[in-house]
Amino acid sequence: MMKRICSRVPSVLCGKQNMMICNGVTTTRSMFTCTNFLRAPPTELIKQLRAETDAPLGQVRKALEESDNDIKKAKEWLRQKGLQTAAKKSARSTQEGIIGIQQNGNERGVLFEVNSETDFVINSDVFKGVVDECLDVLVKSKFEKNEYSVEQDEQSFNQQVAENSALFENGVSIKQKFTELVAVLRENVKARRVKFINNIDSSSQLVGYLHNSKTSKIGGVGAFVIVKAAPNSTKTAEQLQSAGRQIAMHICGMGPNYLTKDQVPAEVLSHERELLIKRLEEQNMEEKKKAEEAGKEYKPKPQNILNMMIEGQLNKQFLADHVLLLQPWVLDQKMSVQQFLKEEGIEVVDFIRMKVGEGMAYQAKKSFAEEVAEQVGQK
Structure with a gap:
């Protein structure tokens, strides 16, 4: 019995x-x-865990059930599930994003690009908070180089920036912070690149500008410029800051790649010359064909004339577009930036610029039906 x-x-x-x-x-x-x-988790524990993790209600309930209503264990359960969710989303295309900007006094500035699947996450307070935390540690940390990116050297970017557990005091890396952010936002978010600028001269002024800003630190295009007074100039720090802001705005809008012509790599100039030579050869062939069709004698241009044309077009088309000092001044297209600086008694020492998605190989966005089918296949 x-x-x-x-x-x-x-x-x-x-x-x-x-x-x-x-x-x-x-x-x-x-x-x-x-x-x-099995008992249903107490309502107060559900509210507490949801408030502290921002996880979906169903997952909060299940986490408490699986953890015998232990908040600490439930958080770990959610974190583990979040990491699994993030892993599934890690392959999704990140074509949107932001540029973060941070300045450490007059000494150092940082630009930081973070990409996302859509632009909706940019307005999330959680997203903004994580970006702010990353900017704070990046601008105060020392690195071997002034630029890291996934495209240039993914291994170096991961080791020095994304997976560097020494950046935060608690040993959490930037990659871990964004991985946990994926679990909350339900969307892939990735750090892509970072640039630094250092001002070693206290008489120079470091000035930053953020275009299309969402907050004081987040926008679509960011730039820093270091300016100083030209010899025999009496510009004050305030005047340098004012002029520097205008120049930083110009840099954001016009997108120069180099400060002077001398900074343009020889291989870049050689490549541009080859393109111009090929273009002139095609033009000569067309002129010869037209002359023959019209029954006229074709006289090719002398080589010295062709060389002058190539150098003229190189300066006018390529260098004037990519070199800051040779660009038309954004506030007065009749003068160059170099002419503006001369009139103002100012010199540009250095600059950096970053725009969201710059240089990224964009993929065609999937239709809604394709996205649904893909998500169903992941489950």
Whole structure:
């Protein structure tokens, strides 16, 4: 005869297996199996865990059930599930994003690009908070180089920036912060690149500007410029800051790649010359063909003239577009930036610029039906 173990909850038969479900007691008999009676998590614990993790309500309930209503264990359960979710989303294309900007006094500035699947996450306070934290540690940390990116050297970017656990005091890396952010936002978010600028001269002024800003630190295009007074100029720090802001705005809008012509790599100039030569050859062929069709004698241009044309077009088309000092001044197209600086008694020492998605190989966006089919296949 079987002895009664649980008085409050009667035994019941469950399904095809004979199971005795008792309150808090487990025992086995030849005919019945007793298991723990599952209780719904208390409402106050559900509210607390949801407020502290921002996880979906269903996952919060399940986390508490799986963790015997232990908040700490439930958080770890959610974190583990979040990491799994992030891993599934890590392959999704990140074509949107932001440029973060941070300045450490007059000494150092940083530009930081973070990409996302859509632009909706940019407005999330959680997203903004993580970007701010990353900017704060990046601008105060020392690195071997002034530029890191996934495209240039992914291994170096990961080791020095994304996976560097020494940046934060608690040993968490930037990559871990964004991986956990994916679990909250339900969208892939990745750090892509970072640039630094250092001002070693206290008489120079470091000035930053952010275009299309969402907050004081987040926008679409960011730039820093270091300016100083030209020889025999009496510009004050305030005047340098004012002029520097205008120049930083110009840099954001016009997108120069180099400060002077001398900074343009020889291989870049050689490549541009080859393109111009090919273009002139095609033009000469067309002129020759037209002359022959018209029954006229074709006289090719002398080589010295061709060389002058190539150098003229190189300066006018390529260098004037990519070299800051040679660009038309954005506030007065009749003068160059170099002419503006001369009139103002200012010199540009250095600059950096970053625009969202710059240089990224964009992929065609999937249709809604394709996205749904892809998500169903991941489950």
